[in-house]
Ligand SMILES: Nc1ncnc2c1ncn2[C@@H]1O[C@H](COP(=O)(O)OP(=O)(O)O)[C@@H](O)[C@H]1O
């Protein structure tokens with residue numbers, strides 16, 4: 706279980722990016738951090754990963770405070786890992802297999818097991834057919850999936866996804882949603898996004914981040930009924946919530962539930 710405790714972070718130029726952040730992963734299985742551009746989502750993730758060091762407060766994993774030495778952080782990454790928003794920040798090799806195998810080779814895992822794990826990770830992101838392609842021929846969405854596979858092979862128990870659908874077209878967004886749903890059966894996921902439909906669809910617990918502070922948290926049905934706070938955070942409501950409020954219909958949990966209800970009614 707990961708906790709962020711009264712965390713403050715200020716950049717060198719004086720920007721106070723995070724103010725008194727508290728977060729607890731035991732609250733949900735898929736946790737959403739929602740906030741407009743510049744609200745502090747990426748800064749929070751970089752603090753959780755130990756890439757940035759808070760000015761005040763702490764990160765604890767299973768009640769043990771994060772330590773900022775290389776050896777500790779290397780071990781920590783086996784438990785808590787992150788996929789960056791921009792896949793180019795994460796992909797280093799020109800060959801997909803080598804890129805995904807990189808961290809396992811560093812750990813001295815045998816080539817037989819590496820092959821098995823890489824194939825498994827590629828299958829989880831629906832990209833096994835890409836394995837022989839040079840990375841520079843991949844589309845942006847394909848790169849995002851390969852970057853996820855590169856982190857999945859580490860089999861961490863918590864995975865942070867920073868804006869996993871930004872820059873994706875609607876079809877790839879849907880595909881990414883399915884991939885995240887699949888991955889979430891085996892680990893806790895924290896997703897940052899300003900795509901409210903995505904967050905409503907796949908998260909069960911949500912934090913609203915506005916100008917570096919958490920202004921609300923809770924189950925998704927509750928958080929998305931708070932007009933004033935959503936406005937304050939410059940966020941809009943998911944379409945399923947808007948339909949529910951306008952037509953006084955059931956508040957469906959996700960698109961799938963809505964669609965299967967419609968089908969039953971027509972039959
Ligand atoms: N390297 C940096 N130096 C100074 N300020 C930064 C830096 N990176 C981000 N910021 C500022 O910190 C705030 C939070 O940014 P960020 O965490 O990137 O937000 P988000 O990911 O929600 O878009 C913003 O005001 C941004 O301008």
Ligand SMILES: [Mg+2]
Nearest residue numbers: 746747748790
């Ligand atoms: Mg960001």
